[in-house]
Amino acid sequence: MILPQAEYRKARSVEEALALFHHYEGRAAFLAGGTDLIPRMKLRLAKPLALIDLKGIEELRGVREEGDWVRIGPLTPLYDLRAEERIREEYPALFESLEATSCETLQMRGTIGGNLLQESRCLFYNQSEFWRKAKGFCLKMGGERCNATGGTRCLSNYASDNAPALLSLGARLKTVGPQGEREFPLEELYTGRGERPLGLAPGEILVEILLPRGRTKGGYEKLRVRGAIDYPLLGVAFTARNGERRLALGAVGPKPISLPVQDPEEAAERASAEVSPIPNTILSPPYIKRMAKVLSLRVMRRVLEEG
Amino acid sequence: MEKVRVNFRVNGEEVSLEVKPYETLLEVLRDRLDLTGAKEGCGLGACGSCTVLLDGRPVRSCLVLAPEVEGHEVVTVEGLKEGERLHPLQKAFIEKGAVQCGFCTSGMILTAKALLDREPRPDRQRIIRAISSNICRCTGYKKIVEAVEAARDLQEG
Numbered sequence: 001m002i003l004p005q006a007e008y009r010k011a012r013s014v015e016e017a018l019a020l021f022h023h024y025e026g027r028a029a030f031l032a033g034g035t036d037l038i039p040r041m042k043l044r045l046a047k048p049l050a051l052i053d054l055k056g057i058e059e060l061r062g063v064r065e066e067g068d069w070v071r072i073g074p075l076t077p078l079y080d081l082r083a084e085e086r087i088r089e090e091y092p093a094l095f096e097s098l099e100a101t102s103c104e105t106l107q108m109r110g111t112i113g114g115n116l117l118q119e120s121r122c123l124f125y126n127q128s129e130f131w132r133k134a135k136g137f138c139l140k141m142g143g144e145r146c147n148a149t150g151g152t153r154c155l156s157n158y159a160s161d162n163a164p165a166l167l168s169l170g171a172r173l174k175t176v177g178p179q180g181e182r183e184f185p186l187e188e189l190y191t192g193r194g195e196r197p198l199g200l201a202p203g204e205i206l207v208e209i210l211l212p213r214g215r216t217k218g219g220y221e222k223l224r225v226r227g228a229i230d231y232p233l234l235g236v237a238f239t240a241r242n243g244e245r246r247l248a249l250g251a252v253g254p255k256p257i258s259l260p261v262q263d264p265e266e267a268a269e270r271a272s273a274e275v276s277p278i279p280n281t282i283l284s285p286p287y288i289k290r291m292a293k294v295l296s297l298r299v300m301r302r303v304l305e306e307g
Numbered sequence: 308m309e310k311v312r313v314n315f316r317v318n319g320e321e322v323s324l325e326v327k328p329y330e331t332l333l334e335v336l337r338d339r340l341d342l343t344g345a346k347e348g349c350g351l352g353a354c355g356s357c358t359v360l361l362d363g364r365p366v367r368s369c370l371v372l373a374p375e376v377e378g379h380e381v382v383t384v385e386g387l388k389e390g391e392r393l394h395p396l397q398k399a400f401i402e403k404g405a406v407q408c409g410f411c412t413s414g415m416i417l418t419a420k421a422l423l424d425r426e427p428r429p430d431r432q433r434i435i436r437a438i439s440s441n442i443c444r445c446t447g448y449k450k451i452v453e454a455v456e457a458a459r460d461l462q463e464g
Contacts, residue, residue, distance in 0.1 A: 001350030001369070005308050008328035008374040031372075038370045039351040051328075053375060105355060105365045105418060105440035228439035229353065 001042045007050040013057060014176050014205055020052045021203040022178070028052050030205060032075055032114040035106050040119060044129040060113070060207060063087070069172075072209040074113020078162075079104060081112050091211060092303075093218030093237045097165035100222045103229045113206045116163055116173075116189070120156035120197045120254050121231060122280045124148055140195050148280035154194030155253050155278050159231040164248035165220050167258040168239035169211055177204030187258065194254040216241040219303045221295040223251075225282065233283050236271070236295040238303055247296055252277050252288060261300065268296035315376045317342065318386025326373040333357045333368035336383060344384035344413040348442070355441030358414035359383045365414075365421045365440065384413035387420065396420055396458040405454035407445035414441045419455045429459065 009028075011017035021028050029037060029048035032055065040046040054060060060075040063084050070090075072081065081087055082098040101107055101115065124147035125132070125140050137143030139154040146154060163186070171186045179201060191199045200206075218239035224230035232251040238261070239246050247267055250256035252275040259274070261267040272293035277285035310325040317340060326335060336342045336359065348356035350369050357369040360382040387394035396416045399405070406412050415438055422429055422437040429437065434455045435448070443451060 001347075003329040003331065003372075005327075006329045007308065008311065008372055010374075010377075034370050034372070034375075035352055035367075038372075042351060051372070055375070103355075103440035104437055105358065105367065106352065108364045109366050109370070 003038070003041050004044060004047050006041070006048055008053065009050055010053040010056050014060075014207060017052050017054055017057070017205060018176070018178060018203060020050070024048075024050045024052075026202045030054055033077065033106075033110040034114075035102070035110040036114060036118040040126075043126065045119075045126070054205070065213065068213050070211045070213055072112060072211065074116070074206045074209060075111050076113075077108055078102075078110050078112055078115060079107035082107065090215045091165075091169055091218070091239075092216065093165040093168050093220050093239045094162065094211075096218075096220035097161045097222075097235065097237060100220060100232075100235075101161040102231075106229075112162060112209060115160050116166070116186075116209070117198060117200070117206060118158075118160055120158045120194050122148065122156040122194075123282065124280060125156055149278050155276070155280065156194035156197070157251050157281065158190070158197050158254050158256065159235075159251045160256075161220070161222060161232050161235050161250070163256050164235050164237035164250035164258075165218070165239075166209065166211075167248035167250075167256055168218060168237040168246045169216065169241075170239075170246070172210040173206060174208035174210065175200065175204045176207050177201050179204075183210075190255040192255045197254040212241075214241065217303050217306065219299045221299040223283075223288070223291050223295060233281050234275075234288055234291055234295060236292070236299050238296075238299045240303060245300075247271055247300065249275055249292060249296070252292070264297060264300040264304065268293045268300070271296045311374055313374050313377050315378060316380045318382055324373075328372070328374055330373045331369055332359070332361075332366075332371040332373055332376055332381070335373045336368060336381075342383045342385050346410050346413065348410065353442070354411075355414045355418065356411050358417050358441060360417055360421060363421060363424060365418045382417070384416055387416070394420070395461045396423070396455070399454040399457040399461065400451075403450050403454040403457055405446060405450040407443075411441055411443040411445075415443065415451055419458070423455075423459060423462065427459070427462070429455075431456065434459075 028050040031051040061073040138147040174183045223234035235250045245261040248258040277288040346356040348354035352367045352370045
């Protein structure tokens with residue numbers, strides 16, 4: 001499959017990456033592992049004039065402790081993050097979501113930042129240009145109606161395995177962009193709009209993922225068809241820390257949801273009530289809704305019974 | 308579009324080429340360097356038949372741009388044998404009948420090599436986990452797993 005024409009530039013610093021983005025007048029895409037972006041380009045879902053490779057920016061890689069936070073460099077490959085003892089010991093929800101992401105080979109190339117900043121997906125969107133033209137362009141492609149429901153709201157699925165885990169852990173993000181630096185809770189990354197699910201400004205670069213320090217208990221459950229690979233069709237993460245317990249669900253709709261847990265039964269009911277699957281995956285919406293309850297209960301029981 | 312020069316090592320040899328910036332590593336290996344061991348299956352990173360080693364780690368060469376490998380080391384299945392002697396994994400794949408149509412074979416062997424290089428004593432479950440990055444539509448995987456186990460035992464011996 002042939003890529004559309006694009007220039008390639010390698011940035012050595014965040015400043016250089018921003019300058020390059022400015023040089024291409026915003027019609028460039030930042031490249032990390034490329035496991036989401038390159039297939040999108042091959043399907044002509046993304047046609048940047050240039051790719052700005054961030055992999056030469058060493059400071060965006062690795063895990064370090066600073067003050068009350070553990071700081072994860074977004075360019076850290078998923079596989080390397082999974083191999084960090086601290087992640088396994090202190091953030092089991094994230095450890096399990098990393099393990100469940102795609103396959104090992106893609107974990108070695110794909111990065112945690114890229115996984116968080118992936119585009120949303122839909123059965124009617126992640127297709128060849130030929131296929132999409134034949135069907136008529138949907139909302140996410142600039143068309144006037146949704147090809148899954150006929151409606152006017154895009155509910156493509158944001159299918160990051162690690163986003164629910166990071167939400168349950170209370171993660172924050174730090175970015176640098178043309179407007180300067182900002183730090184915000186992960187929840188605020190999401191617009192809720194499937195056409196453009198991530199609320200980053202053009203040229204804004206994720207530079208850190210921050211986790212509150214301290215040991216947690218947690219887990220992640222994933223619904224998929226093939227155990228070996230596959231994006232999640234539903235992902236449920238749960239974290240308990242000092243009596244505070246949080247459940248987060250992803251891959252259904254453009255925005256993951258997160259809710260505090262008092263009583264697990266009640267929380268699982270609420271989780272299932274809050275997800276609104278539509279017929280835009282290979283599984284039926286009622287099944288996904290039921291599984292939201294099943295997987296929520298499963299992960300909470302597993303974690304809480306482990307003691 | 309202007310071409311860019313890229314320098315890297317393939318199977319131990321220095322290579323210097325002018326490439327289109329959006330050419331993939333897979334295209335360069337197959338069409339420029341005549342190293343056709345890596346195959347294009349899905350072209351989207353799902354199947355693993357284009358797997359090569361980049362600095363010792365398996366990658367989908369269909370998702371890697373040629374300019375990204377500047378200064379790096381690439382190994383393809385052609386680079387595994389020493390002189391006329393096949394690599395233990397290649398020998399084991401032949402002896403165990405782990406090759407049917409052969410399309411996935413180079414990717415399977417390289418994924419298995421990367422595993423054995425970093426974890427010399429993987430058990431069966433670990434082998435299955437590692438090669439589950441690669442799809443085979445013929446064998447049902449049994450003989451592939453047996454071949455990797457045989458190569459593991461051979462390199463110990």
